[in-house]
Amino acid sequence: GSDADPMAAVRALEELSGVAEGTIKRVESYDISNLGNDDICAGMVVFRDGRADKRAYRLFRMKTVESQDDFASMREVLTRRFAHNAEDGFEYPDMILVDGGKGQLSAVASVVNELVPDAGILLAGMVKNSRHRTSGILFLDGTFIKLDNDDPSDRDILLLRFLSAVQNEVHRFAITYQRKLMTKRNIRYRLENIEGIGPAKRKALLAHFGSVKKIEEASAGQIAEVKGLGEKDAVKVYSYFHPEEGEEG
Known part of the structure; x- marks a missing residue:
């Protein structure tokens, strides 16, 4: 039923990542929203033990990136995110779920390795199909697990539900913030x-x-x-x- 244990999806992620049970507690995902060039903001959502932890969400107004270059923006988001740590309430994630496939995943991986090489953060990409629905999960070693099968296993259903929840939450959070910005700046005049x-x-x-x-x-x-x-x-x-x-x- 819909009361499935949210931890079950996290256990499945641990299994697929090849790490011990209990390794993944905090999962983060980021989204960059473009409002023309001068209003780029990034949302960070946090899931703890499989559930959205809304108090831990953060928003970053983008400062330096002038263009709509998503890789450059993502580098800035990660740089600003990892300027914080447990001391100011931003404990590091055990896993980052990246919105996108191979390109996005390796870009994020290289920035994370550069900023926090010893943090041991796990990474995976949430891959969408042509209908923009979450369809699978991609790992750094190239393993792709298709989740939207015609006859999905319980594990696939759990994972798909979890990844969709993360993606929806990230998107919703960034959009809500954008709307606030728009009203504030009255972007109708652009x-x-x-x-x-x-x-x-x-x-x-x-x-x-x-x-x-x-x-x-x-x-x-x-x-x-x-x-x-x-x-x-x-x-x-x-x-x-x-x-x-x-x-x-």
């Missing part, structure tokens, strides 16, 4: 976030209306008059500034 509207179209919009405020006040019909913008673009821009009106209208 065109960079409108999907499908690149630099050329942004330029055309600003040249036509003179200011973002004017674009915000325009109707979809008026926006469609901008040179170089199609009707679909106009709808995208309009609904970006008027999200509350939904899809109708």
